[in-house]
Structure formats: C-alpha cells, structure tokens
Amino acid sequence: MGAVRRAFAPWSDPDAKPLIRFENVTKRFGEAMAVDHLSLDIFEGEFFCLLGPSGCGKTTLMRMLAGFETPSEGAITLGNQSLAGVPPYRRPVNMMFQSYALFPHMSVEKNIAFGLKQDGMPKDQIAERVGEMLRLVQLEKLARRYPSQLSGGQRQRVALARALAKKPKVLLLDEPLGALDKKLREETQFELMDIQHDLHMTFVVVTHDQEEAMTMADRIAVMDHGRIVQVATPGEIYEQPKTRFIAEFVGDVNILEGHVQGQENGLWRVKTPTAEVPLTIDDPDEVLHSGQAVAIAVRPEKMVIQRDPPGPDATNVLTGEVWDIGYLGDWTVYRVKLATGEILRVTRANASRFVENPIDWDEQVYVTFAPGAAVILAE
Amino acid sequence: MTGRTLTRRLTEGLVPAVPYLWLGVLFLVPFLIVLKISLSDPAVAQPPYRPVFEWGDIAGFFGGLDLENFELLTQDDLYLTATLSSVRIAAVSTLLLLLVGFPVAYGMARAPERYRSLLVALVILPFWTSFLIRIYAWVAILKPEGFLTQALMGLGLISEPIEILNTETAVYIGIVYAYLPFMVLPLYATLEKMDDTLLEAALDLGSPPWRSFWTITVPLAMPGIVAGSLLCFIPAVGEFVIPDLLGGSETLMIGRQLWSEFFSNRDWPLASSVAILLLIVLVVPIVIYRDVEARRVETRP
Numbered sequence: 001m002g003a004v005r006r007a008f009a010p011w012s013d014p015d016a017k018p019l020i021r022f023e024n025v026t027k028r029f030g031e032a033m034a035v036d037h038l039s040l041d042i043f044e045g046e047f048f049c050l051l052g053p054s055g056c057g058k059t060t061l062m063r064m065l066a067g068f069e070t071p072s073e074g075a076i077t078l079g080n081q082s083l084a085g086v087p088p089y090r091r092p093v094n095m096m097f098q099s100y101a102l103f104p105h106m107s108v109e110k111n112i113a114f115g116l117k118q119d120g121m122p123k124d125q126i127a128e129r130v131g132e133m134l135r136l137v138q139l140e141k142l143a144r145r146y147p148s149q150l151s152g153g154q155r156q157r158v159a160l161a162r163a164l165a166k167k168p169k170v171l172l173l174d175e176p177l178g179a180l181d182k183k184l185r186e187e188t189q190f191e192l193m194d195i196q197h198d199l200h201m202t203f204v205v206v207t208h209d210q211e212e213a214m215t216m217a218d219r220i221a222v223m224d225h226g227r228i229v230q231v232a233t234p235g236e237i238y239e240q241p242k243t244r245f246i247a248e249f250v251g252d253v254n255i256l257e258g259h260v261q262g263q264e265n266g267l268w269r270v271k272t273p274t275a276e277v278p279l280t281i282d283d284p285d286e287v288l289h290s291g292q293a294v295a296i297a298v299r300p301e302k303m304v305i306q307r308d309p310p311g312p313d314a315t316n317v318l319t320g321e322v323w324d325i326g327y328l329g330d331w332t333v334y335r336v337k338l339a340t341g342e343i344l345r346v347t348r349a350n351a352s353r354f355v356e357n358p359i360d361w362d363e364q365v366y367v368t369f370a371p372g373a374a375v376i377l378a379e
Numbered sequence: 380m381t382g383r384t385l386t387r388r389l390t391e392g393l394v395p396a397v398p399y400l401w402l403g404v405l406f407l408v409p410f411l412i413v414l415k416i417s418l419s420d421p422a423v424a425q426p427p428y429r430p431v432f433e434w435g436d437i438a439g440f441f442g443g444l445d446l447e448n449f450e451l452l453t454q455d456d457l458y459l460t461a462t463l464s465s466v467r468i469a470a471v472s473t474l475l476l477l478l479v480g481f482p483v484a485y486g487m488a489r490a491p492e493r494y495r496s497l498l499v500a501l502v503i504l505p506f507w508t509s510f511l512i513r514i515y516a517w518v519a520i521l522k523p524e525g526f527l528t529q530a531l532m533g534l535g536l537i538s539e540p541i542e543i544l545n546t547e548t549a550v551y552i553g554i555v556y557a558y559l560p561f562m563v564l565p566l567y568a569t570l571e572k573m574d575d576t577l578l579e580a581a582l583d584l585g586s587p588p589w590r591s592f593w594t595i596t597v598p599l600a601m602p603g604i605v606a607g608s609l610l611c612f613i614p615a616v617g618e619f620v621i622p623d624l625l626g627g628s629e630t631l632m633i634g635r636q637l638w639s640e641f642f643s644n645r646d647w648p649l650a651s652s653v654a655i656l657l658l659i660v661l662v663v664p665i666v667i668y669r670d671v672e673a674r675r676v677e678t679r680p
C-alpha cells in the first residue's frame with residue numbers, strides 16, 4: 001500500500017525509543033484551545049511533517065518544542081529529558097523561522113556564526129563551521145553580503161544554514177518553503193531531504209501545503225482543531241485516510257455518500273443515490289453495520305472514464321455527462337456531472353501525444369472504479 | 380495648452396525650491412548678518428556696532444571688518460571654558476536621557492497595540508504647558524524649602540534641607556525633564572518597527588534575553604539612538620533658560636555667556652562671534668554623523 005520510501009520505520013518497531021515525546025499536551029490561549037490533549041512520538045532521524053489548515057495548532061505545537069510557549073498541561077520530553085522549565089536558549093533544538101528572521105545588521109557569515117558564538121566556540125572552529133555551512137547551502141560567494149542584498153531563495157538558505165550550524169538534535173522548520181516560488185520550492189524540497197539524510201538529523205516541519213508534506217516527510221501528522229487526526233506515512237495518509245477531513249485535505253478526492261447494505265465475500269456493498277446497483281468496496285479493515293451512513297472516497301486518478309458502456313461484469317459504474325475538461329499537459333482533468341447533480345473529478349494520464357476522437361464536452365460517459373480503489377469513511 | 384504646461388513647469392520648479400527658499404531667507408541671510416556683526420567693532424551708537432553698510436563706501440565697509448572678536452575669544456579662556464562646560468553638561472545630559480528614555484521607549488513599544496497611541500500622547504502632553512512655567516515649577520520643587528526637601532524630610536530620609544537648586548545637578552534634572560520627549564519619540568519609532576521574531580531567533584540560537592538586548596536590540600535601535608541623542612545634545616549645548624533658572628551663578632554655559640554679552644554688555648559683535656563659535660561646535664558632530672551614516676549606507680544598501 002503506497003510507495004515505500006526507504007527501509008526506515010522506527011515507529012513500527014515496538015522497542016524503539018522516541019526522541020521527542022508529547023504526552024497529553026494541552027495549550028490554551030485564554031478560552032481558545034490551540035492544542036487539545038495531544039500525544040505524539042517522533043523518532044530520531046525522522047523527517048516529520050505537521051500538516052493542517054491554518055489555526056489547527058501545528059505552529060503552537062512547534063513553538064512549544066522550541067520553548068517559546070509553555071504547555072498548559074502535559075509534558076514534552078526530548079531524549080528522555082523533560083523540557084519543562086528549560087528556556088529556548090538552553091534547548092538542543094533550533095528553528096528556521098517562516099519569515100527567516102535573519103539579523104539585518106549582520107552579514108551572512110555573522111548570521112550563521114551567531115549561534116556558535118553564544119556557545120563560546122573558539123574563533124577558528126567557528127570560521128570552519130561557517131565555511132562548512134556555506135558550502136552546504138552553496139552560498140560561499142555571498143558570505144559578506146547583508147540579508148537585504150539577497151534574493152528570497154538565498155535568504156532561505158542562510159536561515160537554514162544558521163539553524164543547522166549548531167548541529168541541533170532537532171531542527172524545526174516553520175513553513176520553510178512558503179515564501180518561495182513553485183519551481184524553487186520543488187528544488188528546495190529535494191535539497192532539504194538530501195541535507196536531512198546526509199546530516200542524520202531529525203527534522204520537524206510545519207506546513208499547510210500537503211504536496212510539500214507528501215514529498216518530504218517520512219511520516220505526516222495531520223492536525224485539525226488542536227488534535228492529531230492521523231499519523232502515518234504519506235502513502236498511508238493518501239491511500240488510507242482515516243477521516244473525510246484528511247481525504248479532502250490531502251490531495252483531490254471524490255466523495256460518494258451512501259448506506260451500508262451488507263458484506264459479501266469480504267467486500268462491502270454500499271447503496272448510493274448516484275448508482276442503481278450498490279457499489280462494491282474492498283476495505284476489509286472497516287467494521288461497519290448494515291444501514292450505517294458512510295462516505296466512499298475515491299481519488300480522481302483511480303477512476304476510469306470511457307465513452308463505451310462497460311461489460312456486464314463491471315462493478316461500480318456511474319454515468320454522467322462531461323461538464324468541464326482541463327488539459328494540464330501531463331494530465332487531463334474531466335469534471336463529470338452525475339444525474340444527481342454531483343460533480344466527479346476524474347483524471348487521465350496523457351500517455352500518448354495524439355488521441356483519436358477524444359472525449360468531448362457534453363458527452364455521455366461512464367465512470368468506473370475498482371473495489372480496491374475506494375476507501376470507506378465512517379461518518 | 381502652453382499656459383497649462385507653463386504653470387506646471389513653474390510649480391514643478393517651485394515646489395522643490397520652497398525648502399531652499401525657507402532656509403535661505405530664514406537661516407542663511409540672518410546667519411550672514413550675524414557673521415558680519417561678529418567681524419565688526421562695538422560702538423556706542425544705533426546700531427551698536429561699526430561699520431554699517433553703505434552703498435557709497437563699500438571698500439571702507441569691507442576694510443572695517445576684522446577678526447578682532449575671535450581673537451578675544453581665544454585670549455580670554457572664559458569662552459573656551461564655558462564652551463567645554465556646555466559640551467560636557469550636554470553630553471552628560473544626553474547620556475542620562477538615553478538611560479531614562481530607552482526603558483520608557485522600550486516599554487511603550489512592547490505595550491499592547493491599543494495603548495500605544497495613548498502612551499505617545501502622554502509623552503507629548505507636557506508640551507501643552509509653557510516650557511518656562513515647567514522650569515519655574517522645578518524651582519519650587521528643588522529649592523531648599525521646596526517640595527522635594529519636604530517630602531524627603533517627611534519620609535525621614537534626610538534631616539537637613541538638601542542643596543540641589545543652583546547646582547549642576549539641578550541643570551541635569553531640568554534638561555532630562557524638558558528634553559525627554561525628544562529622546563523617547565525617535566527611540567520609540569525605531570523600537571516599534573523592530574521584528575520580535577528576531578529576538579526569538581536569538582533566543583533560539585542560544586542567546587539569553589539580556590545578551591540579545593546588546594547584540595540585537597541596541598544595534599537595530601541605533602538610528603533612533605543617534606537621532607534622539609542629536610535632538611537632545613544640540614539644543615542642550617546652547618541651552619540658556621534651564622541653567623539660568625536652575626543652575627545658579629556657578630553653572631557656566633555658553634548660552635548664558637552669549638546672553639550676557641548681548642544684553643548686559645551690549646557688545647553685539649562679541650556676542651555674534653560667540654554665536655558663530657557655538658554654531659561651529661554644533662555643526663562638527665552633525666557633519667561627522669552624516670559622514671558615518673553615508674559610509675554605512677554605502678556598504679549596506
């Protein structure tokens with residue numbers, strides 16, 4: 001299920017000890033509950049993403065780890081040590097700020113050296129480490145520039161180098177790529193992954209961009225309203241979302257609402273208003289009862305669109321008319337309007353350059369999907 | 380069409396000329412008159428100096444000008460002492476103003492946003508009362524039987540009246556009190572703009588708050604520190620009212636010297652040369668500052 005990124009999964013090893021542990025942590029700001037009785041383990045060497053819409057509490061969670069906020073309840077431990085009462089300047093944790101927070105009155109090298117100076121590191125060692133960091137982020141030539149003389153991408157690199165210079169146990173990255181344009185963002189994602197891998201460091205990234213989280217993370221914690229809704233690998237989050245919120249927040253999805261009719265041969269039969277025949281869904285992990293209201297989630301790329309009626313053995317056949325066609329180069333997106341008025345999103349990879357007699361606007365089409373392509377989400 | 384472009388060109392040319400016109404008429408011309416008087420000789424006449432400009436005798440007019448008064452200034456060390464004393468008092472006052480003004484400005488910049496404009500209004504509030512009255516009020520506070528002595532004696536902290544009025548201490552109190560808004564406002568303006576995440580970043584990188592104050596806050600507040608210090612130092616050097624009312628006869632300041640040359644001795648030429656001297660003393664630090672600032676901007680656009 002899903003892509004296996006690399007043979008690294010300490011979270012599935014019951015003997016593995018987490019590096020960071022949130023135990024029943026709550027944070028209140030006055031009446032508002034920013035983080036709500038949350039528990040979470042993060043392991044050494046992990047590239048961990050906190051993903052969620054704005055206001056979900058992900059930034060507060062990170063700021064508690066950095067020491068800028070104190071939990072109202074609960075405990076945070078880092079490598080068996082409680083972080084309660086430890087001020088930010090004594091934590092072996094460094095942060096890359098969303099605004100980068102570069103010191104405007106210091107050159108690039110002074111910015112990078114700042115944290116090392118605080119530790120009283122000898123001058124020659126500081127110079128050596130600064131040089132090492134400049135090479136890592138490929139900014140050797142700009143060492144004497146000031147932040148105001150750098151482009152956005154260069155500032156982002158300085159911020160990264162500055163946060164990495166002290167070789168922290170954990171690097172926190174708050175929306176690290178938010179201020180970059182799309183192309184630079186994609187390049188930087190892979191660079192961040194390489195750096196994290198080369199330095200064997202634990203990265204905790206806060207982001208609202210699901211694509212960024214999917215690309216970079218070993219595991220993603222999806223947050224909503226101060227709680228963690230699901231912690232899993234990107235593949236699991238995408239293919240096995242636990243709730244409708246996750247299915248809709250991560251990637252595109254078509255949701256079909258219906259009621260469970262029963263189970264046949266391990267497959268669920270779900271009656272929906274969108275199809276005459278009950279739909280057949282292969283989601284054996286769900287425990288459901290007859291008559292229960294459920295949502296069926298199907299990703300657009302797992303649906304097949306065709307003009308000719310499918311054979312009599314075909315399962316899960318929906319009919320509708322093509323409402324919109326969006327050509328994206330690598331993909332074509334079809335928006336298909338069903339008889340019930342719902343609009344399905346179906347994508348098709350453009351595998352060949354020329355298609356004879358392609359599906360056109362307003363055409364009557366059949367949309368099918370395999371029983372294994374869908375996930376049942378209990379309402 | 381042409382009329383309109385002509386008007387436009389006239390206004391476009393005139394608008395930038397306004398500040399120059401202002402400076403020329405109200406600063407440069409009076410300065411040249413003072414400069415001319417400083418090169419003249421005193422006379423018992425109306426006006427009390429010679430030569431007086433006449434179109435008929437331009438050669439005689441310029442022949443009558445000399446540097447005699449400036450020579451006198453260098454010969455009598457009273458003027459040099461008074462100048463140095465003024466610079467010293469102004470410098471100490473500026474330092475005290477920084478010490479008092481910085482925490483005030485910092486507190487204002489850190490206050491919740493909805494209170495900030497009120498706090499600024501409170502800083503400016505004393506200006507609504509006459510400056511002279513406020514300084515006279517300090518006489519009442521500081522005099523031997525004044526409020527301060529009464530309060531301290533009432534609290535049992537002192538048994539004898541303390542001598543503050545007519546000392547340099549009283550001058551410092553007066554200057555710090557009167558000039559505080561000029562220090563606080565520019566400091567507040569720079570501190571308020573400061574990005575708080577910079578302090579968080581410093582904390583995160585291992586710098587305790589007290590150290591971040593010196594490595595981050597103070598360097599970033601430097602434009603405000605310089606502006607506030609110049610705004611206080613320059614008028615403090617030439618200050619006349621505060622040393623005259625609070626400082627007694629002991630406090631030597633060039634502003635008082637100037638006043639007595641003009642009004643007591645009626646020696647306009649000598650007074651004018653003192654004024655020119657004062658101007659030179661004040662212009663030098665400004666020129667140095669501008670030079671430093673220009674170089675700073677050059678290296679860091």
